Amino acid sequence: MSIVLVALVAASILYALWKFYRFTANYPPGPFPLPFVGNLHQVDLGSRQFCRFANKFKGLYTVFVPIPTLEITDYSLIKEAFIDHGEDYVERNQLPILDDILTYCKNGGVINSSGDNWREQRRTALSILRDFGMGRNVMEEKIMIANIINEVLFGYLYTLEDCDGLVNFVEEFDDLLQGLASSYLLPLAISFPFIRRVPLLGYYAVDQHADKMRKIHQYVIDNVDRTLKAYDPEAEPRNFVHAYTQRMNGNAFLDQANLIQTCIDFFSAGQETTSTTLRWAMLFLADNQPQQNRLREEIHQTIGRDKLPALADKNNMLYAQATLHEVQRLANILRYNVFRKTHKPTEIAGHKLPAGMTIHADIHYVMWNDPHFVDPKEFLPERYISADGKSLRKDLVDRTIPFSIGRRSCAGEGLARIELFLALTATIQHYRILPMPGRKIDLTQQALFIGGPKDQELTLERV
Numbered sequence: 001m002s003i004v005l006v007a008l009v010a011a012s013i014l015y016a017l018w019k020f021y022r023f024t025a026n027y028p029p030g031p032f033p034l035p036f037v038g039n040l041h042q043v044d045l046g047s048r049q050f051c052r053f054a055n056k057f058k059g060l061y062t063v064f065v066p067i068p069t070l071e072i073t074d075y076s077l078i079k080e081a082f083i084d085h086g087e088d089y090v091e092r093n094q095l096p097i098l099d100d101i102l103t104y105c106k107n108g109g110v111i112n113s114s115g116d117n118w119r120e121q122r123r124t125a126l127s128i129l130r131d132f133g134m135g136r137n138v139m140e141e142k143i144m145i146a147n148i149i150n151e152v153l154f155g156y157l158y159t160l161e162d163c164d165g166l167v168n169f170v171e172e173f174d175d176l177l178q179g180l181a182s183s184y185l186l187p188l189a190i191s192f193p194f195i196r197r198v199p200l201l202g203y204y205a206v207d208q209h210a211d212k213m214r215k216i217h218q219y220v221i222d223n224v225d226r227t228l229k230a231y232d233p234e235a236e237p238r239n240f241v242h243a244y245t246q247r248m249n250g251n252a253f254l255d256q257a258n259l260i261q262t263c264i265d266f267f268s269a270g271q272e273t274t275s276t277t278l279r280w281a282m283l284f285l286a287d288n289q290p291q292q293n294r295l296r297e298e299i300h301q302t303i304g305r306d307k308l309p310a311l312a313d314k315n316n317m318l319y320a321q322a323t324l325h326e327v328q329r330l331a332n333i334l335r336y337n338v339f340r341k342t343h344k345p346t347e348i349a350g351h352k353l354p355a356g357m358t359i360h361a362d363i364h365y366v367m368w369n370d371p372h373f374v375d376p377k378e379f380l381p382e383r384y385i386s387a388d389g390k391s392l393r394k395d396l397v398d399r400t401i402p403f404s405i406g407r408r409s410c411a412g413e414g415l416a417r418i419e420l421f422l423a424l425t426a427t428i429q430h431y432r433i434l435p436m437p438g439r440k441i442d443l444t445q446q447a448l449f450i451g452g453p454k455d456q457e458l459t460l461e462r463v
């Protein structure tokens with residue numbers, strides 16, 4: 001009897017293993033996965049997630065974390081997927097547990113929605129931003145003030161003395177992202193949802209993050225409510241909330257829940273990203289005086305010493321453009337790209353991919369490892385300037401992809417690029433940035449979701 005039982009158990013285990021490895025064989029090859037945990041034990045969550053195997057499997061491979069995720073580490077393959085076959089990869093992977101933690105409404109807003117609702121929310125948001133003059137002079141004046149997103153969305157600015165709400169938001173959001181990115185329990189709970197119902201384990205895996213996100217949601221909900229109190233349907237809209245509300249008439253996709261989710265998305269995606277990039281810019285330029293001097297010379301020659309930089313100046317400033325590309329490439333702030341999903345069976349580099357596969361296009365890996373960037377850890381804006389000194393090198397600009405690429409790339413790219421250009425040129429126009437006397441600049445990137453520099457002081461000299 002016991003021999004039969006042992007044989008039965010052994011047969012079941014063998015069958016389960018056979019099924020598991022037959023399942024994994026449906027995906028492009030990658031590091032050998034174990035049942036249940038896949039490759040979770042091999043990846044360094046919270047730091048550099050999936051690119052660990054990039055040297056072994058050139059260009060792309062599957063990591064099971066434990067859900068099968070395609071890691072793409074080569075620019076041409078990211079382009080093949082997101083541009084040449086863009087429509088196949090345009091969806092987000094709406095995993096129920098992550099949705100529970102992150103989203104205010106199901107399939108709402110811009111960042112995490114899919115299908116027709118995503119198309120309509122993104123189209124509406126970009127159209128409102130364009131109406132407010134993104135890329136035109138109106139926006140330039142506003143951008144010179146730090147909390148631009150707050151003003152665009154809700155129509156008011158924080159003052160330096162009274163910005164606790166904003167600072168709390170940013171800190172709490174950072175904390176949440178870091179917690180999500182470094183948790184080993186969360187990916188397990190995503191694949192095995194029963195974990196959420198296990199006392200204590202469920203709290204650490206899922207509910208602690210959901211609690212933090214609810215507080216962040218509340219901040220935005222309060223702001224939307226406050227802004228709506230001043231809404232006048234007859235008046236020209238002066239902020240995003242009013243403009244969106246005006247467009248609700250006759251458009252079934254536009255409702256209160258999507259408005260709040262879109263504000264949450266723009267608020268959370270638009271703060272820390274740009275300011276962290278600017279912090280890096282200051283450090284790179286403090287550490288590289290010849291480059292800083294060359295940038296300042298170009299600013300003084302093109303704009304002068306007194307006039308504020310305007311977006312129209314950018315086209316005449318090759319070195320500033322090169323500097324901005326190099327800052328974004330070397331700062332490389334997003335240690336993870338936002339995940340996508342194949343929404344129908346497709347192919348990449350001759351490998352078949354099933355519908356519903358999670359896709360991670362590793363823009364972070366490309367910007368620090370693509371062989372087109374010689375000495376990739378050096379700050380060399382000159383690398384972007386063509387041999388005749390008259391234009392930018394298209395091959396390098398194309399591979400500099402901090403905003404990702406394709407139809408689902410960053411919806412705030414236009415705004416962020418204006419912010420970065422104006423803030424950087426206005427600062428260097430008037431100040432020389434120097435290390436503190438006797439100290440070296442520390443350019444180590446912190447292993448956080450948004451990879452900022454370590455806090456350090458700099459010297460500013462008026463020029």
Ligand code: HEM
Nearest residue numbers: 110111269270273274338402403404408409410411412416
């Ligand atoms: C230096 C600054 C920024 C960087 C490096 C950055 C980077 C990114 C990246 C890599 C994505 C994912 C794209 C993809 O899935 O392929 C993204 C998405 C997004 N970003 Fe940004 N971003 C920045 C600033 C901003 C700003 C200022 C805003 C808003 C005002 C913003 C709003 C968004 C939104 C709404 C999405 C979701 C787009 C969609 O799913 O359709 N970002 N961003």
